[in-house]
Amino acid sequence: MSQRPDLIETARRTIRMEIEAVQDLLPRLDTSFVKACEMILDCKGRVVVVGMGKSGHIGNKIAATLASTGTASFFVHPAEASHGDMGMITKDDIVLALSNSGTTAEIVTLLPLIKRLGIRLISMTGNPESPLAKAAEANLDARVAQEACPLNLAPTSSTTASLVLGDALAIALLEARGFTAEDFAFSHPGGALGRRLLLKVENVMHAGDTLPQVQRGTSLRDALLEMTQKGLGMTAVLERDGRLAGIFTDGDLRRALDKGIDVRQALIDEVMTPHGKTVHGEMLAAEALKIMEDNKISALVVVDAEDRPVGAFNLGDLLRAGVM
Template sequence: MQDSPFIRSGRRTVEIERDAVTALLPRIDAAFCRACELIMQCKGRTIVTGMGKSGHIAKKIAATLASTGTPAFFVHPGEASHGDLGMITKNDVVIAISNSGTSAEILTLLPLFKRMGIPVISMTGVADSPLAQTADVNLDISITTEACPLGLAPTSSTTATLVMGDALAVALLEARGFTAEDFAFSHPGGALGRKLLLKVEDIMHVGGEVPRVQPSTPLSQALLEMTAKSLGMTSVVNADDELIGVFTDGDLRRCVDAGVDIGKAQMADIMTPNPKTVPRHMLAAEALGLMDEKKITALIVEDDRHHPVGVVHLHDILRAGVV
């Protein structure tokens, strides 16, 4: 199979496109910084435009920008000349994509953009092309060779363009301080929305469902509390209802292994002090990651006065469809 022409061709394509992406690294430079600054200063939207395969890449770049904190949408340059230009305002900024830098449909729009005072960021593979020379800043997406052996189908060039667009989006995301919760608000549907929007307080057990015992509570009684609440653990609180420890099924097994007298032992002697807790506003996905890290199945939810106000269990997160 290693000699298969399909495998040879596929690997050659990956290698050529890999090299095209690697060549972008030194081009993340002053021009890239200027492009980011123009978008950050924009009071309107980022308009991304391109023809043909560049248009397909432009749509993806616009979608990535929009979902990472930069309001953006795609405008077809051909349709822009027939009415869609009305979608663009003087407060916007334009990213115009053309590998050759000579796409007639885009060049037709440049004088209009200039008249409206709209900054233009170009992505071209030819630095002295009309588009690159007219734009306020040009991002170099030139390649050595297309992966297509005929040199006709855009392959390496579209990959390089896509990666340059991702670099812009991520740089802007970090500059804006965009968070996972911000991302969730633009992705509210399906599993992604559940993972990013659902908080611990939405699924935690509260009130009488939270197991509580005192430090002086005998182990035998604590086991009854744990059984009644069915969470595999109990919080241990002092007279002021402040959390001071936790006792879990795992602690019980360790007590049995150590030969602890279940009838005489008290919580103060066998509990785990200073347990790991989470705030009620933590994302359920973060709580799940913490459970994985600590190898536990439940977390106590604590308020700012160190009172246990809830318990979130691994099964609650799974039932909510976070994973």
């Protein structure tokens, strides 16, 4: 009975080889990549991704990523394209064709028709001298030195490289378009992700009588009473004209006690955080959460265009709303 190979070492070798394949992509990002991006940005139609076998599975994912990040895209099986689905592609579209060899028969068969219809072509191949690469206006070089498969046959490193190159293309286009978190939200309206991305600060904040607020000059003792009554673990501090002067939180209270401040005698002005971080009601709640995480704070004041507090919320509110 033959001895089993070291399964962990095999897995590590596979991962190392695929990491190397991805790293090898970096020096090959050149004017062809820029050309492909410019073609897609200028495109009046959709990006139609085609690919056979494992390349087809990768192409499906690339099309989905493009579509969810601001680039209209869908996948067409090249064999089906030869039997009617070519009618789904218009002269305003761009074809992104994936083939590691660059000689896949089902794709090469489509090249004359793509050219006759005047459809622009981008290829992603492992062979820049292949018929597919030479037919394309821009070829994305996805070649790998070796597949992770010990037989050098099963598509492994090559499909990983193509997937990563597709992600690089999608994100480059996303940034070039100025695609925002709100844009992303409208591409993902369903389920928990949709709730997280579509909710705005105004949908989760406490406003009106539930907004904890005190004036400058208020005693710390009365400020703590306001915090207790409103239950947010914080209070906004207002200037006489109603603008935000500062914020006082449970954390500020702990720091005040550490300094030995007399809670019965101190004024809120002595212990508040001047002004503090603020957000606006129309901001996405997910963006506000990032501000809180980046600044390690647990509550935010919501202000209007004149810097007057109109609401407040804490991490508990975001948790209950399904934003985190």
